[in-house]
Amino acid sequence: MSAAIDDRRNSLDLPGAVEAARTAYAAKRPLSAALHEQALEVLGGGNTRSVIAYSPFPTSMTRGEDCRLWDLDGHEYLDLCGEYTAGLFGHSEPRIHAVLHDVLRRGINFASVGPGEERLARLLCGRFPSLERVRFTNSGTEANLMALTAARALTGRPKVMAFRGGYHGGVLTFPFAGSSPAALPLPFVMADYNDAAGAAAAAREHGAELAAIIVEPMLGSGGCIPAEPAFLAALRAVADETGALLIFDEVMTSRHAAGGMQARLGITPDMTTLGKYIAGGMSFGAFGGRADVMAQFGGKLAHAGTFNNNVLSMNAGVVAMGEIFTAEAAEALYRRGEALCARLNGLAEAAGVPLGFTGIGSMLTVHFRRPAPGRPYASTPGEEQLRELFFFDMLEAGIYLARRGMVALSLPVGEAELDRFAAAVAGFIEHRAELLRAGGVGG
Known part of the structure; x- marks a missing residue:
């Protein structure tokens, strides 16, 4: 078997890519891993909020400033989770x-x-x-x-x-x-x-x-x-x-x-x-x-x-x-989010991959299907694996968002931060294009 054919097969191994991403994630966060093991001794499931739990263990955040977070292992992130929309004002207003x-x-x-x-x-x-x-x-x-x-x-x-x-x-x-x-x-x-x-x-x-x-x-x-x-x-x-x-x-x-x-x-x-x-x-x-x-x-x-x-x-x-959060601030945030969503969807359309974002204003979620869904749907196993891969790839890029792929912008998020996120999404599309075509729906 040639190396080129072998690489091609590896590139289409979506479960393998997810497992590799998890392994790389865990290797960089030994302190969060240790805290999770300790938490399992006293907390049901090792945490007290299901939405922030994920395998192999959740990152433990210890400090925030404006739209940035730092974890227990010293990594810095652009916070685009926005506390699931509750963190509208950032961490240090x-x-x-x-x-x-x-x-x-x-x-x-x-x-x-x-x-x-x-x-x-x-x-x-x-x-x-x-x-x-x-x-x-x-x-x-x-x-x-x-x-x-x-x-x-x-x-x-x-x-x-x-x-x-x-x-x-x-x-x-x-x-x-x-x-x-x-x-x-x-x-x-x-x-x-x-x-x-x-x-x-x-x-x-x-x-x-x-x-x-x-x-x-x-x-x-x-x-x-x-x-x-x-x-x-x-x-x-x-x-x-x-x-x-x-x-x-x-x-x-x-x-x-x-x-x-x-x-x-x-x-x-x-x-x-x-x-x-x-x-x-x-x-x-x-x-x-x-x-x-x-x-x-x-x-x-x-x-x-x-x-x-x-x-x-x-x-x-x-x-x-x-x-x-005046009327003017609300409208400006809405427009920033609308522009971001259009920009990200433009990247996916140009690449011809089954990936897109839905949402309104400063809230958006990634989906691994085209056209973008207008109603709730049952995700395929491939879509679930792509969502997992997207989450870990964003963490690797220093961007923290919801495990389910939701982004909620906070007021401190400016154009530089939006550029950084768009670049990370573009990198994901480029690096994972074959996996997207293999595991996504439509497109």
């Missing part, structure tokens, strides 16, 4: 640091209302068209649970429509195929994302029992697949027809305009849930909407939570949303 230090000097746990709570609520109600009243939680998961509680209580109906491939928190997870054992056993009506006719038909079928329709204006963990405006408009119409409440989960997508995707699209839900970045990196969630819906919490509905209005989140949120 001085105005957020200043307010947190000031709050800490004045005390932490007061067991009372405070002025920061009212100021943040007023800011959010002024920005998001659907928010007449709002309440705070510790996470987007809690926000969605409370929004569904409010909808079921107001309507007196039990059922909730959700969409395959959607994610509304750790206990509200709806895989495209199958089901999640962690999902709450609520009476869900499942429909297909971006299938307006199918969703409307299902809503009408269950209309007398349907309390809410909950939807992400763009799937987050489901692959940064945008909702078609006509799909969301159809959900608005069928919610009005059946008397169900339309809930937009804008935990992630609220960053795409000053008033979120509801403002950008001109489609106003009955309720909105928020989270992630709004408290400047502190734990945060919020749910709100029509005044009559939210008035239930002054009467028949209780809503507890020791840290709902904690002073760190409330005061950091006032600075984050009142001073830093």
